[in-house]
Amino acid sequence: MRFFHATCTLGLEAVLADELTALNALHVQPDRGGVRFQGDLELALRAVLWVRSASRITERLFRNKPAHDPESLYESVRGFDWRGVTTPDLTVAVQAKISQSNKDPRLFGRIVKDALCDAMRDLHGARPDVEVASPDLPLRLVVQRGRATLVRDLVGQSLHRRGWRDAQHKSPLNEAIAAGLLLHTGWDRRSPLVDPMGGSGTFVVEAAHLATDRAPGVDLRPAALSWPGVDPAVWDRLVEEARDRHAAGRASCPPLLMADVHGGAVGLAERSIRAAGVEDLVAVRHTAVSALPLEHPPALVVANPPWGQRIGTEDHAASWRDLGTFLKTQCGGAVAWVLSGSPELTAAMRLKASRRHPVQVGPIDCRWIRYEIVGRGQGAPGEQPWWVG
Numbered sequence: 001m002r003f004f005h006a007t008c009t010l011g012l013e014a015v016l017a018d019e020l021t022a023l024n025a026l027h028v029q030p031d032r033g034g035v036r037f038q039g040d041l042e043l044a045l046r047a048v049l050w051v052r053s054a055s056r057i058t059e060r061l062f063r064n065k066p067a068h069d070p071e072s073l074y075e076s077v078r079g080f081d082w083r084g085v086t087t088p089d090l091t092v093a094v095q096a097k098i099s100q101s102n103k104d105p106r107l108f109g110r111i112v113k114d115a116l117c118d119a120m121r122d123l124h125g126a127r128p129d130v131e132v133a134s135p136d137l138p139l140r141l142v143v144q145r146g147r148a149t150l151v152r153d154l155v156g157q158s159l160h161r162r163g164w165r166d167a168q169h170k171s172p173l174n175e176a177i178a179a180g181l182l183l184h185t186g187w188d189r190r191s192p193l194v195d196p197m198g199g200s201g202t203f204v205v206e207a208a209h210l211a212t213d214r215a216p217g218v219d220l221r222p223a224a225l226s227w228p229g230v231d232p233a234v235w236d237r238l239v240e241e242a243r244d245r246h247a248a249g250r251a252s253c254p255p256l257l258m259a260d261v262h263g264g265a266v267g268l269a270e271r272s273i274r275a276a277g278v279e280d281l282v283a284v285r286h287t288a289v290s291a292l293p294l295e296h297p298p299a300l301v302v303a304n305p306p307w308g309q310r311i312g313t314e315d316h317a318a319s320w321r322d323l324g325t326f327l328k329t330q331c332g333g334a335v336a337w338v339l340s341g342s343p344e345l346t347a348a349m350r351l352k353a354s355r356r357h358p359v360q361v362g363p364i365d366c367r368w369i370r371y372e373i374v375g376r377g378q379g380a381p382g383e384q385p386w387w388v389g
């Protein structure tokens with residue numbers, strides 16, 4: 001059995017744990033900012049392919065080994081049994097993090113690399129090269145209170161980079177966080193969704209991929225495919241299965257709509273939506289929320305309105321007021337989830353929240369807030385919603 005860890009933003013641990021459990025991961029245990037799980041390498045590759053809310057998946061090589069100084073760290077790494085883990089022809093890079101200490105992480109990273117090279121020379125008579133940008137073996141070292149944990153990253157880049165975003169909006173919501181927030185709403189993936197302040201389109205693209213069963217990792221080429229004991233054909237088979245599932249899933253996408261008042265954002269969103277291959281599934285409107293026409297009340301509204309810290313200093317209260325009015329007048333019967341980094345601006349919506357979930361977005365402690373919108377548009381009890389049948 002192998003020990004893995006998937007990393008996510010603070011607040012999405014439970015969502016990520018559910019995703020891993022659904023993939024039949026074993027001993028799934030959320031911790032702060034991630035989830036530990038066990039399984040074999042095929043399970044880990046499946047997680048790389050399918051898990052939406054994680055930013056990284058790593059396999060533990062060792063933990064709790066002495067590292068109170070460079071010499072003890074060197075001995076810990078050199079003494080590790082590297083057989084079956086790597087070979088001299090695989091390039092390597094080491095990222096090191098030293099908690100609560102003024103020790104130089106780069107020095108500790110170099111020690112790991114030197115000890116690995118010496119261990120390889122002992123075993124194989126040759127040493128691996130360093131390749132910082134895209135190593136075959138991306139190692140990550142964490143030293144806490146003089147004890148070291150060493151892991152290898154299955155991919156070597158953040159999983160939020162799905163490959164569909166070619167340009168960055170001024171305040172983009174990272175793809176893994178957007179997907180995690182969508183999963184947190186419990187959206188059934190069958191009922192209509194609207195994002196009236198969609199920016200560069202992160203929510204609607206992730207929603208389209210969720211609804212059509214498109215695996216977020218299909219365009220990745222994990223570093224793990226070059227590791228000993230990993231057959232790249234396994235990955236190719238998993239990707240092929242994923243492509244088949246997506247081809248079938250495309251037949252059943254509910255109406256998805258995004259709008260934004262800013263022409264530049266709409267342009268970026270349209271580019272992302274095209275690159276993500278969902279332009280036939282997502283409608284885009286260039287309009288303020290106050291003028292957004294809706295043919296039908298949506299079932300789920302998600303929104304990430306602007307707040308000061310991320311976009312600038314202008315007063316955003318009017319946008320929040322208009323969002324509140326839109327929800328009350330056009331979205332009766334819907335559930336709305338709004339991402340807020342500012343309690344004052346949230347209050348401008350004049351709506352009563354039914355739940356507030358803490359989530360970290362970049363450096364900001366945010367709330368993902370749920371509103372049940374009552375009023376116009378609600379059908380009679382027992383009546384089928386408009387999008388069914």
Ligand SMILES: C[S@@+](CC[C@H](N)C(=O)[O-])C[C@H]1O[C@@H](n2cnc3c(N)ncnc32)[C@H](O)[C@@H]1O
Pocket residue numbers: 169171172173174196197198199200201202203259260261262265287288289290304305306307318319322
């Ligand atoms: C924080 S950004 C959204 C980022 C988006 N979640 C993304 O992933 O790119 C907020 C967006 O709200 C838009 N916005 C602000 N006021 C608006 C209004 N009254 N009507 C529609 N959009 C508005 C801004 O143009 C901006 O793109």
